[in-house]
Amino acid sequence: MTLHIDERTDGNFALFIDGDLQFDTADEALYHEGLTLPALCMAGSCARVLICGGGDGLALRECLRFPGVERVDLVDYSPEVVELGRTRFAGINRGAFEDHRVAVHIADAWEQLDTLGNFDVVLCDFTVPRKPDDARVFTREWYSRISASLNPNGIVAVNAVSPQATPEAFWCLRKSIRAAGLNALAYRVCIPSFRAQGYGAWTFMLAARRPLRLADLKQLECPVETRQLDLARLYRGASFTRAESSIERHVPVNSLENLCLVPLLLNPAMDDGRWTMGGGRWTIDDRRWATDYSRNSTSGRAGSLSSIVHRPSSADPSSTVFRPSSAHPSSESPFDLAPLLNAIPVTHPYHTREMVEAMAEQVIGAIRSLDIKRLVNALLRRAGELPKDLVRELRKLRDFLRDHTPSFDAWREWSYRLFAALVITMTLANTIAPDNAFAKGAHGLGHASMSRGYSGGFGGGRGEGGSFSSARSGGFGGTSFSRSGGFGGPAPRITSSGFRSRYSRGGPVDVYGYSYAPRYYIYCGGGYYHVHPAYQVSGGQPAARPEKHQALFVADDDMMVLDSGDVVITLSDGAYLLVTGGTVALFNEKNPEPILPVYPDPGLFRNIQDQVQSQQAAVQHDSALRRDWLGWVGWTSALFPIVAEDKREVRNLDDMTRKLDAAARRIGSAPANAVPASPVTAGQVELFVGGYLLSDDTIGIRQPDSWLYTDGRSIWTDKEEKSKSRPCPPLLTEAVQSILKKLQKELTADVASDKNDLRELYTDNLQLQQDLVQYQGIYMSSGYQSDYEVDYGTDSISVSQAISRTQADIQQNQIDYQQTQLSHDKAHIDLDRINSALHGLWR
């Protein structure tokens, strides 16, 4: 074992064991606090602690300052390191070895473990293994033994490896811990000195017999102050993407029978199954290799060995390797060494990847420098001295080289050029004429996403527009629809099969092709030219016979186009608005006749027209695409069912286009002299277009020629005295109640959602502020180096960038908070009003 202490002029120093950085005094607290404190905090008790490795005494220092620690056993097999801990490092470990609670055992932890008794906390602070024997203390068997020596609520903390630089080894380690029957929770800690060595983000792993959850890390309460580690943010490093964690499925368990950790550390691109141990050496399964070859050869995992093997700095003269390819800079393309390097497993720490690479390049360079043709000709000149068979083969080789080599080179060269030319030309063609086969099309209408954007996007912002049924001020004023995300979003695409299979056979479909449950509406032709037992509007005509119409197209969550071309806007389970022929009427689903006419708000008509027309354009666009497709493959419909289905889908889409066209015409428009509703005033709540909950809990409905008011028992208009009121039709009372109840539910959900958002925004803000302070601290401690690299999410960026980005995030967070607060306040006021009405007049 070689020990090297790298002294620096600023007074800091770093310890290297066998070339691996163990700690750097500049940031060692990050490492040792990260290893020890979470485990000590999460353990039920921490009276007895075992430290395996850690002879430098730094982990020991952290344990000793934690309250409740009564005894610490430290087992390290290196007397030299322990001696350094007692002497050279005494200043930084605060004389930890002199503490009376400490018992030091110079022994192999593997041998010693069983003799030490049981522990509350076990800290495995081993160096990263460099040979198979070292990996014994990372095996399933080792963790099983540790598990056996843990007290019931005990916990283990393991110095893991980097999931960034050596993902297979990291997940192998985690799998091994879990294979020992322990639950594992890994968390990353960014240690700048480790990162500077190319080790990547470092990881520790907690393991216990009880379940370990992310929430445990979130709720850490540490009784001691940390110097460098931010425990409150620790949980943020404990999340792994699905792609990352999927590696665990493919890697083997590190066990005594299969000590795979070291090869995985040395060969980070190596997968489970391709390598097997046989006869005391690692071998590769060629069949698996063949299948994985292309993937690995393009993985381009740079610096993969860096966590294990010291990588000479660029300034290090020894790192300069002779690269023969540089002798032919223009004529030679770079040779891809990755497959070759993957094929040569690194099995010894001194057998570095750099060494293999340099060696391979020497060989390749030597081969490249040969002029095969000249060599063959030279050999043939000495043909008399060579066996006849060999001469014959050489002649064949000469002929082959003459016939094939130039043409192959030309082919390779020309194919690259041709491909590049094709790509460039296609790009240009695309730019000039977007309506071609290679374009995405210029018809990015994005309209259909409105119907979805409402349900999601307006959940918390009802006042901004909301759905048709409950849109209040501004909702139908034209502004909110026209600026809703639908028009700015991506073009809708039919992604489901509704237009193929279910169109006009059952439920309605939306512009995406999704099918919905069948829906039917029975009404008397629509409009307000109908007679109702309770009132008769001016110009009333005899009612037509009720007709049953099927919903054909879902234009929005609340808006449906019927097969007749009429449009229905659902207000609640029991009430809807029918829009047709420039009129709007309120219906109760229980009765086919309209309850009353509603003022034809021009904003409403404009928005419905926009909605219908834009979705019609989307359908047309999709239909055109399919027609183009069929233009190519249509003649094979007898051979391929999918083509036949495409043909049927095009027919249905065309039918839908016609129906939407009919609907756009049938809906009509508001009278020329119609004026939009004025914004709601304080104390009023808009229930639907033209329907308001007034401050005295009565409902005001804007009708074509007057305002109609109702308190649920009687109705009167603004042209007559309340004393002359008539009884309110029960259907109207029922409809209003159902609308109020629906709105109550929606607003309750909105308020809860807004509250949740506010809470999250507040938490985010606190964290961002902490981040900012931390970045500013790093900036200062780095001597105001603006390009000092720090972790920013999963990126590593300069500290100045991190500060400016965090400041921008804080600013955006504050804006979001204010907007959400406004939305929440409005929803809350509306909800109070509706609750009051439902508990009062509209009980």
Place this chain on the structure above:
Amino acid sequence: MRPPDEQHAALEFEILAAERELVHGQFARARDHLKTASAMGARKMDVNRLHASINAEEQSHAKRARLSGWGGFGIGGLGYLFLSLQQPVAWTMPLWCGLAFLAIPAIAGYAMGRWQGQGQSPQSRFWSALFSVGWAMCFYTAISLMSLRWQIGLAGQGGAVLVAGTFVSAAYALVAGTVAGVVSAKLAWHGHE
């Protein structure tokens, strides 16, 4: 033994015949005539000059034959690139079919045939043009279909779409390639063989 005048005339005839065959790319026949001329006592300088010309022309011819495949592919590719500015439906189907299956393959096949020269057998010219233009058409069709289907979506039937697309690409390639091959074999040097 022929009289000197007659022999001289016969010798000149052989030399001229060799030159004519050389011009027409018939190198084997040219060599035969040259051989005969040489046997009849033609001047060594003339024989060598003609022999070198035949060799040079033959090498150049072989190179052109190699490159003509790429040339045909390039001409076809450019033609289909032009066609890709509009979909078949937008071009109107008869126009598109005329361009895609007749005009472009015919032009590419003719150019290939002319480029290859008479030295190549019609059969060789046919297959060469079929593959070159067929591949161009195959790429054009496959890229267009992939692009269209990418916009439409697979609706969970990727396998069926792949089979249909491959079938159509192969069929179109075969048709266009055959047209190019026929033009290259029969029309490029029609009347010269």
